[in-house]
Amino acid sequence: MKMKTPLQTGIHQQNKWKKDFPLFENHPQLVYLDTAATSQRPQCVIDALTQFTEFDNANIHRGIYTLSEAATEKYEAARKKIAEFIHAKTEEIVFTKNATESINLIAYSIRDLIPKEKDEIVVSEMEHHSNLIPWQQFCKRNNMKLKIIPITDNYELDYAEAEKIINKRTAIVAASHVSNVFGTVNDVTKICTLARKHNALSVIDGAQSIAHLSVDVKKIDCDFFAFSSHKMLGPFGVGILYGKKTLLEQLPPFLFGGGMIERVNYLDATFAQVPEKFEAGTPPIAEAIALGAAVDYLKNIGMETIEKYEGGLLAYALEELGKIHEITLYKPGVGKSVAVVSFNLKEIHPHDAAEVLNDKGIAIRAGHHCCMPLMKKLRISGTCRASFSLYNTKEDVDKLIIGLKKVLEVFR
Amino acid sequence: MSFDLYREHILDLYKNPLNRGVIEHPTHEFEKNNPLCGDEIKIQLVVDNGKICDVKFNGGGCAISMASVSLVTEKIKHMDIADAKNLNKEDILALMHIPLSPVRIKCALLSLDVLKGALER
Numbered sequence: 001m002k003m004k005t006p007l008q009t010g011i012h013q014q015n016k017w018k019k020d021f022p023l024f025e026n027h028p029q030l031v032y033l034d035t036a037a038t039s040q041r042p043q044c045v046i047d048a049l050t051q052f053t054e055f056d057n058a059n060i061h062r063g064i065y066t067l068s069e070a071a072t073e074k075y076e077a078a079r080k081k082i083a084e085f086i087h088a089k090t091e092e093i094v095f096t097k098n099a100t101e102s103i104n105l106i107a108y109s110i111r112d113l114i115p116k117e118k119d120e121i122v123v124s125e126m127e128h129h130s131n132l133i134p135w136q137q138f139c140k141r142n143n144m145k146l147k148i149i150p151i152t153d154n155y156e157l158d159y160a161e162a163e164k165i166i167n168k169r170t171a172i173v174a175a176s177h178v179s180n181v182f183g184t185v186n187d188v189t190k191i192c193t194l195a196r197k198h199n200a201l202s203v204i205d206g207a208q209s210i211a212h213l214s215v216d217v218k219k220i221d222c223d224f225f226a227f228s229s230h231k232m233l234g235p236f237g238v239g240i241l242y243g244k245k246t247l248l249e250q251l252p253p254f255l256f257g258g259g260m261i262e263r264v265n266y267l268d269a270t271f272a273q274v275p276e277k278f279e280a281g282t283p284p285i286a287e288a289i290a291l292g293a294a295v296d297y298l299k300n301i302g303m304e305t306i307e308k309y310e311g312g313l314l315a316y317a318l319e320e321l322g323k324i325h326e327i328t329l330y331k332p333g334v335g336k337s338v339a340v341v342s343f344n345l346k347e348i349h350p351h352d353a354a355e356v357l358n359d360k361g362i363a364i365r366a367g368h369h370c371c372m373p374l375m376k377k378l379r380i381s382g383t384c385r386a387s388f389s390l391y392n393t394k395e396d397v398d399k400l401i402i403g404l405k406k407v408l409e410v411f412r
Numbered sequence: 413m414s415f416d417l418y419r420e421h422i423l424d425l426y427k428n429p430l431n432r433g434v435i436e437h438p439t440h441e442f443e444k445n446n447p448l449c450g451d452e453i454k455i456q457l458v459v460d461n462g463k464i465c466d467v468k469f470n471g472g473g474c475a476i477s478m479a480s481v482s483l484v485t486e487k488i489k490h491m492d493i494a495d496a497k498n499l500n501k502e503d504i505l506a507l508m509h510i511p512l513s514p515v516r517i518k519c520a521l522l523s524l525d526v527l528k529g530a531l532e533r
Contacts, residue, residue: 349449349475355516356418368447381451382449410423411426
């Protein structure tokens with residue numbers, strides 16, 4: 001049989017974005033398939049961090065000197081970029097530590113906005129612990145009931161059940177935009193519509209969607225949307241909470257201290273306008289600015305281009321993985337997922353599989369993916385998860401397949 | 413390189429574990445899981461006159477935790493309970509006889525944790 005050349009298959013074409021990520025120059029053999037845990041950073045993001053530290057370093061909103069004013073301007077410019085990226089108003093963007101803190105901010109501030117007659121919070125079975133535990137504990141603190149939208153056999157949200165579960169007693173509906181385990185793209189617009197119909201607030205965890213889909217918070221019409229910088233090519237330490245301005249204005253502050261006040265007396269204080277009201281203390285300024293650079297980078301390529309490229313990669317991965325006889329794929333319907341695929345090989349423990357893959361220079365995530373109740377429901381201890389970004393190639397998928405064959409050989 | 417972790421003896425024990433089963437009337441038993449891996453191990457003992465006369469384990473997990481519990485249960489069979497209580501991390505790692513990363517050490521030590529739990533009952 002005549003072998004196909006790389007050109008014919010298109011598989012081994014050089015990826016034009018990979019060169020922007022210096023980590024791959026330092027680890028030329030690395031097959032990085034754990035972007036869902038954290039993405040790699042392009043040079044422009046690293047440069048933004050360095051540039052600020054070397055040339056612009058000063059605190060913001062404080063100094064009456066040029067350097068501080070310039071730092072403030074850059075920090076606020078980053079906020080504007082992020083707002084535009086998700087079609088929000090600039091003042092609707094709150095800088096936090098990460099998506100988890102963004103969700104906790106809401107869970108710790110929202111009590112007073114909930115009408116007396118409402119006593120139920122709704123989440124889904126596929127939530128990451130970060131969008132489950134804050135609500136579970138919220139319910140315990142406030143004597144409310146946690147209701148859970150189940151998933152279907154296709155690893156998608158059961159919307160028919162959602163319609164029953166979300167009702168007039170529902171105070172908040174919290175759901176992920178994209179599942180970190182299955183990559184399922186949830187119809188969050190539908191979920192938010194259901195919530196609104198019953199006068200409930202909606203909180204969308206966008207940690208896994210933000211770098212892989214065009215996000216328009218106005219179209220989704222969610223009340224809150226949370227994500228992390230480090231999963232979207234930006235640095236660690238910064239997260240975003242988007243909230244509708246009218247709601248952010250009504251929410252009490254979550255953290256108190258410097259930078260979030262208007263007037264302070266010893267016995268009382270009034271607070272700044274949004275978003276500063278939620279940004280107590282010195283934020284990670286260089287990191288926020290570098291997140292702005294990550295947004296520029298993504299925008300320059302175009303989210304639609306990224307979506308298309310990663311979609312092709314995922315389709316290829318699913319096809320190739322599907323050819324392995326011993327594999328169980330936890331995959332939603334065709335075209336219903338992005339950037340993530342979960343699987344198991346026979347009864348082989350995911351950690352054992354990951355260990356053998358690591359030996360081949362392939363980095364995947366293995367375990368419960370911060371979704372312990374979900375794993376319990378699926379009656380598995382965990383899965384192997386490969387997740388992709390624009391710097392991955394079909395060659396990475398091919399290496400993964402070869403690696404998985406080695407796993408099967410070792411545990412034969 | 414070359415799968416140090418999965419040397420033949422580890423894989424053998426994973427595929428053909430020792431002392432797996434159920435004791436109908438144990439004098440001691442304990443169950444624990446490793447939340448990171450989802451490994452779950454239950455150890456049952458029959459102690460008579462200060463000696464461990466029978467031991468069985470049940471559960472599932474990765475190759476490391478399964479090999480470890482096989483080795484540990486084999487080691488403590490017919491051991492004085494006082495000696496079994498004195499087993500420590502180094503003893504287990506010596507039994508395993510493979511290099512382990514900090515994360516995988518936890519897998520290897522789950523069996524010791526469960527044993528200690530059982531002996532405290």
